[in-house]
């Protein structure tokens with residue numbers, strides 16, 4: 001196997017709050033090959049965004065990466081100086097966010113927001129033309145005018161495209177997309193997904209695609225990682241995992257999505273609540289909600305291991 | 320621009336209200352205003368009183384007096400000083416530059432200290448620097464400015480002898496020819512460095528004392544709005560582009576944080592204008608504030624009226640100006 | 655959060671106070687502020703019994719004595735004496751009586767007026783609201799101290815006139831707070847319910863809405879006391895407040911100015927008293943804000 005694009009090993013990112021230490025990410029393992037689209041799913045609050053920001057090196061106090069490695073093309077990002085990390089950020093590794101309404105700076109013109117990114121990574125030469133090209137590439141009509149406008153003058157979908165244009169302006173080899181379509185309405189959501197898929201082909205990027213929409217994952221991703229309470233609990237090929245989920249949490253997740261064909265089908269959400277992150281029980285974090293759990297689960301913490309070919313699962317009850 | 324125009328229209332009733340309040344000041348006096356005014360002069364015959372009443376138009380019905388007052392203001396006739404016998408406008412024009420120079424200097428100093436301090440505090444939240452500047456600003460808003468002025472004089476003038484404790488320019492230095500009335504500008508125009516430094520050294524302490532409350536307030540507002548802005552997604556996104564932290568903070572965060580800050584500063588401009596009276600008195604600064612206090616002492620009501628009116632209108636003007644800056648800073652408002 | 659806001663009309667009194675204190679105590683500085691204020695208030699109340707001296711009677715045998723720790727000072731006059739031989743400590747604690755009284759009286763009247771006008775303005779809206787709000791805007795345009803000075807100028811100096819001069823503008827602050835709270839509360843369920851039950855406007859305003867906005871009113875009133883005390887000191891400093899020989903802090907500072915080169919303590923100590931009092935009240939105000947109204951926090 002060739003060198004992975006990104007390899008996250010045992011990442012732990014904790015927040016030291018008044019209420020205690022919130023272990024938002026507590027032992028995440030992830031591997032993304034070049035040009036591969038990895039879906040990262042899980043309930044809200046399970047640590048997806050914190051994982052993404054950790055990779056970007058953008059965790060702010062009171063958050064802190066306390067353990068682990070983040071290897072990007074073989075190089076450990078956690079060992080890099082801030083200066084070197086800045087060169088990677090927006091250059092080799094780019095990120096787009098959930099809410100286009102809050103992600104563009106409201107008081108700076110669109111053109112300036114793109115060109116400043118280009119200027120850092122590619123120099124100021126031709127940056128204006130490059131920016132216009134990028135806007136064209138993401139399908140923004142009359143891009144030259146748009147350059148002079150402020151974010152509030154654009155629609156939500158347009159803003160999302162601008163954000164994508166900014167992120168991709170320096171041709172990153174890894175794109176982290178944190179729920180890029182969640183805030184958009186359905187038709188625009190489809191357009192944006194098509195756009196990202198098209199650009200992915202064109203630029204041959206690896207993507208870490210964070211979402212909690214399993215439908216999108218099925219359509220768009222090559223592989224999937226399922227997260228629960230700060231840990232990855234199952235990893236594998238998308239089709240394999242979605243058709244034959246092994247981890248009880250993944251099974252629960254799949255049961256909880258409504259089927260379009262059967263509108264009256266009862267939604268069965270997983271029982272119980274995500275446990276409080278700063279007072280996780282010993283043993284498996286899923287024990288309280290798990291239909292399979294027994295005494296062993298309260299004692300030993302499971303870790304990811306190969307439970308089937310090309311399938312990692314973190315559960316004591318899976319043979 | 321439409322937004323700004325609307326704001327202009329909104330101030331019209333306020334300006335009318337101001338003139339009404341200022342006009343009514345004269346008529347709040349318990350008893351006859353003329354008698355109160357002349358009370359200090361000694362015995363005066365009834366004819367004289369009637370004559371003065373007539374001259375001041377006090378024998379006419381109130382609404383007529385008000386209209387006359389309003390018309391006078393619009394025509395630029397702000398009445399005559401009872402004490403000096405010269406037009407109020409002249410007196411004010413004479414005193415205005417000193418006050419303007421002091422106020423502008425105070426504003427400049429306080430913003431130059433407070434905004435960076437607020438930014439640093441917010442960026443290094445809970446650090447020692449943050450705690451120290453929060454404490455200083457807490458003290459700053461609780462400090463009587465006149466006392467601060469005295470303490471500054473006590474330390475830097477009486478104690479250390481570094482800076483003069485009063486007046487705009489020492490007696491030993493020749494005044495530069497008056498063009499703007501602002502000593503710093505005038506001395507620069509005349510290329511008179513000696514006067515410039517002297518003026519500067521005289522200006523420093525009163526400007527500090529006058530600006531301290533505003534600085535304390537500005538620091539607190541800047542800090543809290545920076546804290547708010549720093550958590551926004553667009554700041555994380557700016558960092559994700561690979562921008563240096565300095566650029567993120569100044570270009571992306573501060574610009575946004577200044578928007579609410581400007582409004583609060585403008586609303587609190589009154590502190591600066593009101594502080595004038597006190598600080599000018601302490602530092603023997605020959606400005607408008609001193610004129611008001613002296614005129615109150617001598618019952619020179621037309622001067623008091625004129626000055627109070629000017630202060631209020633200035634405050635309204637400053638808020639309009641702040642709105643203009645606001646529309647500049649925030650493109651969302653301009654439309 | 656909802657629970658915290660609603661404490662004052664749900665829980666029984668004992669639990670209420672305990673809850674309140676639990677929230678208030680979290681703000682360390684606010685506890686210090688409270689301690690300072692309690693000391694100041696006690697000193698003001700018992701001022702005549704705390705020292706053997708009279709605050710206004712000159713004592714020509716003890717002119718311009720320095721504070722106790724300086725050469726020539728003695729414990730008989732811990733903070734020294736002024737140019738008329740009056741004990742500084744005595745004058746300062748008596749000055750606290752004046753400042754605290756002015757602060758409380760002005761705020762009491764201004765807040766009462768502000769509450770009534772704010773309720774009317776917010777509840778009825780329409781023309782009456784427009785008129786009240788224009789008055790508020792107009793008063794807001796006058797620098798506080800300048801308006802107060804001008805008013806004292808026409809009314810004449812003295813305690814009573816100073817109270818009027820300060821309250822003249824002061825009421826607009828509670829008024830604005832109450833109005834905006836009323837606007838927010840007007841369409842809440844409990845108001846609708848009262849209306850449906852046939853309650854009159856007065857009942858709704860004072861019995862239903864007012865208790866719910868009282869937390870914010872207390873916070874504003876507290877913070878404004880600090881401001882009024884500063885303004886009282888400023889007026890007294892300008893010679894427009896309480897007339898000498900009454901020992902208002904501002905007056906003492908003003909008198910001491912002439913001796914700043916030699917007897918620096920005369921002007922310095924009353925300033926520290928002002929600073930401590932105002933700072934204490936500001937801290938208490940912020941503590942109250944944290945405890946009573948979490949939404950208003952900066």
Ligand SMILES: Nc1ncnc2c1ncn2[C@@H]1O[C@H](COP(=O)(O)OP(=O)(O)O)[C@@H](O)[C@H]1O
Nearest residue numbers: 015022024043044045046047048049050051277
């Ligand atoms: N700034 C922060 N301070 C404290 N805790 C935080 C912070 N950011 C995130 N967390 C914690 O991390 C957990 C995971 O958050 P996040 O990664 O945003 O979840 P999601 O999977 O929905 O993206 C949250 O439940 C929260 O407890």
Ligand SMILES: [Mg+2]
Nearest residue numbers: 045048049178
């Ligand atoms: Mg998230």
